[in-house]
Amino acid sequence: MRGEHESADSGVVLGASGVTKRFPGVIANDQVDFALRRGEVHALLGENGSGKTTLCKILTGLYRPDEGSVILDGAEARLHSPADAHASGVFMVHQHFSLVDNMTVAENVVLGWKAGRRMRLSRAQIEDEVAAAAERFDMFVHPRAQIWQLSVGERQRVEILKTLYRGAHTLILDEPTTVLTPQEAERLFESLRRMVEHGGSVVFISHKLPEVLAVCDRVTVLRQGRNIGTVDVGDGVTDAKGLARMMVGREIELGRRPERRGRVGDEPLLRLIDVSADGDHGAPAVKEVSLAVLPGEVLGIAGVAGNGQRELAEVVTGVRPRSAGTVALDGRELASGSPLNAAKRGVAYVPEDRMGVGLAPGMELWENLLLRAGKGACWRGPFIRRSNGIAHAEALVESFDIRGQPRTLVRQLSGGNAQKVLLARELSSDPRVLVIAAPTRGLDVAAMAAVRAFLIEAAEHGVAVMLISEDLEELMDLCDRIAVMCAGRVTGVVSVGSTDVEEIGLLMGGVTA
Amino acid sequence: MTADLIRLERRLATPRWLMLAVPAAAGVVALLLAAIFLAATGRDPISTYRQMAQASITRDGALSATMITATPLLLTGLAAAIAFRMRAWNIGGEGQLYIGAIAAAGAGLVVGGQGLAVALPAMCLAGMAGGALWAAIPGLLRAHLNTNEILTSLMLNYVAALLGYYLIFGSGSYWRDLTSPGAQVFPQGKEIAATSWWPGFLAPGVVLPLGFLVGIACAVGLFVTIRSTRFGFRLRVVSDSPRAALYAGIRTKRAFVLVMVLSGALAGLAGVSQVGDFAHQLDPKGLQGAAYGYTGIVVAALARYNPIGVILAALFMGALANAGLSLAGSDFPQGLVGMIEGIILFCALGGEVLSRYRIRVGRGSRALASVVASDSTAPAPRVDGIAGEGAGQGGAEVDMGTGRIL
Secondary structure (H helix, E strand, C coil): CCCCCCCCHHHEEEEEEEEEEEECCEEEEEEEEEEEECCCEEEEECCCCCCHHHHHHHHCCCCCCCEEEEEECCEEECCCCHHHHHHCCEEEECCCCCCCCCCEHHHHHHCCCCCCCCCCCCHHHHHHHHHHHHHHCCCCCCCCCEHHHCCHHHHHHHHHHHHHHCCCCEEEEECHHHHCCHHHHHHHHHHHHHHHHCCCEEEEEECCHHHHHHHCCEEEEEECCEEEEEEEHHHCCCCHHHHHHHHHCCCCCCCCCCCCCCCCCCCCCEEEEEEEEECCCCCEEEEEEEEEECCCCEEEEECCCCCCHHHHHHHHCCCCCCCEEEEEECCEECCCCCHHHHHHCCEEEECCCCECCCECCCCEHHHHHCCCCCCCCCEECCEECHHHHHHHHHHHHHHCCCCCCCCCEHHHCCHHHHHHHHHHHHHCCCCCEEEEECCCCCCCHHHHHHHHHHHHHHHHCCCEEEEECCCHHHHHHHCCEEEEEECCEEEEEEEHHHCCHHHHHHHHCCCCC | CCCCCEEEEECCCCCCCHHHHHHHHHHHHHHHHHHHHHHHCCCCHHHHHHHHHHHHHHCCCHHHHHHHHHHHHHHHHHHHHHHHHCCCCCCCHHHHHHHHHHHHHHHHHHHHHHCHHHHHHHHHHHHHHHHHHHHHHHHHHHHHHCCCHHHHHHHHHHHHHHHHHHHHHHCCCCCECCCCHHHHHCCCECCCCHHHCCCEEEECCEEEEHHHHHHHHHHHHHHHHHHHEHHHHHHHHHHHCHHHHHHCCCCHHHHHHHHHHHHHHHHHHHHHHHHHHHHCCCCHHHHHHHCHHHHHHHHHHHCCCCHHHHHHHHHHHHHHHHHHHHHCECCECHHHHHHHHHHHHHHHHHHHHHHHEEEEECCCCCCCHHHHHCCCCCCCCCCCCCCCCCCCCCCCEECCCCCCCC
C-alpha cells in the first residue's frame, strides 16, 4: 500500500505493540505502541531517560522486549539480533560512528558486509556503487576520501550510505543533528526527504522541537517510558509548546536572556589579546584570538566541535598554557598554564567533559564540592572537617536543587545533577569570570532550564560569562554577543540582536564577512 | 554482533552485606575444592584441616608464630595497598624491604650500644628513608620520563637483593661478621647489640612483636590520612581522575612521587622490623627466601587496598603460611601444600572479582540499568567490564557481592 498514508496497519513497516522492557529498578518502556508507516519521517520525541533509545534498540533487535512484540512489514516478528533487523532492511545509525579513520569511504561502506561478499572485491565497482547511492540521496561524499579527512557531517553521510548500501529501507537515526552545523543539518533533512520519496521510512530520535517540526510527518512523544501520544505535524494544532508540554508533562519556560538593563559595564573584565595555544598533539589549536568580555555580559563561542573552542576555554582557565598573547582579568595578566592562579583570581570553569575533568566520578558529592576550595570552614590545617563539608554540601544540594545526597558517588548522578554539582561548586566560589562549555548537552528539558537560569543569574550578578556551545539556539537565547571560531581563529563576532543563524553558520564554515 | 556466554559488568552500587558474604562464601568454596584434592590423593580432608588450624591458631605458640609471619606482611601489604590504591604500580616492595633492612642493620650496628631509646628511632628512620629513596627512583622516572614504574620498580628488586648479597657474601663490609667462629665457616651479618633488640609484648596466649604494633599504627594512620587529610584527599582525586586533579590545581606528578615514597617507606619499615624484631642482623638470604615484598601485593589485593583490611589479610596470610609449614613432611609433599594455599588464595581473590563485577550468563546483553534508562545522550557511566555489545536479551544473572575500595 505504498504511498497510502492513511491506511492503518498494512502500511506499518516497523512498529511496536505493547512493548514493555524492564531493567533493574527501572521500567524503560511501559506498554509502548509505535507504528512507522511507509514513506514517513516519524519523530520519537522525549527527554533523556524517556525510553526512546531503549525502544529503538528493541526495534532493531539489540534488546528483546519483556512483553509485547515488534512488528515488521505489518507482521509480528521475533528479532534475535540486529542481523535479523538488517535482513528486513531496518538499520539504526547511532550517535557514535563506527568508521575506520584511515580507510576510504568506499572501504568503510563495504567493511564487514557479508551478504554482498564476492570472491574478489572490485574497488572501482564499489566506488561507483557508493557514488551512485550518494548521488541518488543527495549525500555526496567522495568515495575515495579517507574518513579522517571528512567533516563530522560527511562522516554521518558515510554512516547512512553504509546502511543504504546494505539495503536499508527503514532508518533509525539517534539524535543525528547534535554534531552538525545548521547548514549540515538542513542538508541531512533534504536527504531524508529524498529517501522518503524513494519509499524509505525514517525514525528520527530527537529532543529538539524545532527540527522535529521541520522535518517530520508525525511525532510520537515518550515520557517515562510511556507513549504519551502520536500527533500529525501538519494538523495545524501541533506546535512546539504543545509538544514540549507532552514531553515534560507541564509547562517549561526555557530561560532566555531578559532585556539588558544597562548593567553591562564598559571596562572589559576579561581580555584576550592575540592568544595562541597548542592542542593536545602539539599543533596550534588556538590562533591569535582577541576577545573581550564585559562584566555581566554573556559572550558566546560558536563553532563546529574541534575548532579550538575547548582549547580556548582551557587557556582562559589556566589548564592549558598559551604559546603567545596575553589573558588579563581586570587589566592584570593571568599566569599561563596555572589553574590555581586562575581559580584564585576568580575564574570558574564548567568544562564540556563533566565527569573526568570537572568532577571526580569515583568520589562522593560533598568531596567533589571541595575540589577547588583550598581554604574555608571545611578545612582545618591538614585535615578535612567532614561534618562541615557534608553540611556545606547539604546547603548546596538544597539551593541548587540537586537530586542526590552528599554521600552519593558522583558517578551515580544523572547528567543534569552532575552538571548542577559542577555549577554549585563553581558558582559558590563567587567567580568573576565563568567559562562554561556545552552547559546543557545531554540534559533533559527541566535540567536544561535550571542550568540556564543559574547561568543567567550569574551574569545578572556581574560575572563575565564565556559560553561555549554548538547549540546555536541556546547561544541565541542566552548571549549578548557571539564569537564564531573556525580552525582555531575567530572568524567573526556578532551581536545577537543583529544576526541570524544563517550568518553564524557561514562564519562557522570559515566564511568571513 | 557476538553473543558471549559469560560477561562481566562492573557494578555501580555496592550492597553492603555482600562485603561479608563474599569472603565467607569464598572460604567455604575453597575448603570444599581443596577437600576434593586431598581426598583424591588419599588423605583425610578433615584431619588435614584440623592440623592446619592447630598449626596456625590453636596449638601453643601457634598464634605467636602466625604473628611473626604476619608482621612483615602487614607492612609490605600496606606499602602495596597505598600504592595500588593510588594507581602507582609499585612492584618494588621486595627491594625496598631489602634496602630498609640494610639501612636499619647499619643504623643498629652504629648506635645499637646506646640502648633501644636511641636505636629504635634511628633504625626506623634509616630504614624508612632507605625504602623511600629506593621507591623514589621509579617514581621520579615515571613522573618525569614517563617510564613504566612496574618494570623499573621490579628490576630494582634484583639490584637491592644483589646489594644485600654483596654486603654479606661478597665483601668485608661493615655489615658482615668477620670475627665470630661461626662466621668464619659461613658468612653472616654482624649482630646488633642485644640491648637494642626490639621487645615483644605479651598478650593473652600470644606474643606480639613490636613491628606488628607499629604496623597497626601505620594502618590506622594511613586510613586516617587517606580519608580525612588534605594530602589524602588530593591523592584520591589524582587516582580517581587525573584530569580533574590537574584542573583543581593539584600537582599530579608530585603526588605520584609522594605515593611511591610513602609506599617505599612502609616496605622499608618491614625490613627494619625484620632486623629489629627477628634477625638482629642483615640476612639477605633469609629475606629473599621469605619474599615478603611480593606476598604483600597479594595481601593488599585481598584487603581491597584498604589499610584496615590489610591487618586482617596479613594475619590470614601469616596463618596460611604457618599451616602450610606444619603440613609439609615426608608423607605430605610440598606441592600439595602449595596446591591448598593456591586454592584458598584463588577463591579469595576470585570472590573479590565477583564482588566488584556482576556476572551475566547466557546469550545476550543488557547494559547496566542506568545506561539504558538514560538516553544515549546522557554521559553513560563507564563500564569497564569485559562487556561487549551482544545481541538479544535474557539469561541468568548472578550477583556475587560487591566491593568498594575504601
